[in-house]
Amino acid sequence: MLNGYHAAMDLTDLTIAGFQKYISDRYERVDRQRGTPKTFLWFIEEIGELATALNSDDRANLEEEFADVIAWLCTLANINDIDLAAAIARKYLGESPPEGHK
Amino acid sequence: MLNGYHAAMDLTDLTIAGFQKYISDRYERVDRQRGTPKTFLWFIEEIGELATALNSDDRANLEEEFADVIAWLCTLANINDIDLAAAIARKYLGESPPEGHK
Numbered sequence: 101m102l103n104g105y106h107a108a109m110d111l112t113d114l115t116i117a118g119f120q121k122y123i124s125d126r127y128e129r130v131d132r133q134r135g136t137p138k139t140f141l142w143f144i145e146e147i148g149e150l151a152t153a154l155n156s157d158d159r160a161n162l163e164e165e166f167a168d169v170i171a172w173l174c175t176l177a178n179i180n181d182i183d184l185a186a187a188i189a190r191k192y193l194g195e196s197p198p199e200g201h202k
Numbered sequence: 203m204l205n206g207y208h209a210a211m212d213l214t215d216l217t218i219a220g221f222q223k224y225i226s227d228r229y230e231r232v233d234r235q236r237g238t239p240k241t242f243l244w245f246i247e248e249i250g251e252l253a254t255a256l257n258s259d260d261r262a263n264l265e266e267e268f269a270d271v272i273a274w275l276c277t278l279a280n281i282n283d284i285d286l287a288a289a290i291a292r293k294y295l296g297e298s299p300p301e302g303h304k
Contacts, residue, residue: 114287115217116272119294126299136256147249154238154282166284167293169275170218173268180256182268185216191269192221197228 116185123174131175139179143172218287225276233277241281245274 131139146168153162177184192198233241248270255264279286294300 113217114219114291114295115215116221117216119218119290122294140253140256144249147246150278151242154242154278162282163284163289164293166275166279166286167289170272170286170290171294173271173275176252176256177268180264182265184268184272187265187269188221188272189216191266192224192273193216 116188117183119170120174120177120184123171124178127175128178132179136176136179139172139176143169143176146172218290219285221272222276222279222286225273226280229277230280234281238278238281241274241278245271245278248274 134142146165150162150165150169153165156162174184176182177187236244248267252264252267252271255267258264276286278284279289
């Protein structure tokens, strides 16, 4: 589904599992060699860039930083054998999702 | 699709847009009142909990912390009018996605 993506693709079709697998297919071998602690440093660098972007007026950059954070979160999940869609479903989509501020 | 979720649901169907909207429907009114800076504090608290979980052997807690981080990332995106699926598609699913370490 993610191969041959074009702008015309219906974005409502982009699944969490599909994107996590896409990140795995493209990057996981190197990500696993780097390991969790160093990967977490990269992740936090992206969090910092998101903070900077939230503080600016550059909408295109803000969008890009959100994408980078979710990509690095997928990487951390991949190298720790976490299924993000399953994690979300168990915490948020069950019988009693968190009330109020989660 | 997200209403009436049960464990039997095919998790490969969980879309990024669908989960972002679910978080919007449940929490966005309060999230917008809180605003971006205070919401970022909540988000970073969850990042810290993810770090703690990555450092422990509690797999169930680790899974939960991943879910919380992505939920708060959806919240930050919602109150800043960012479409996460579109952001991901533009950065990662176009003709020239990032090479190597993203």
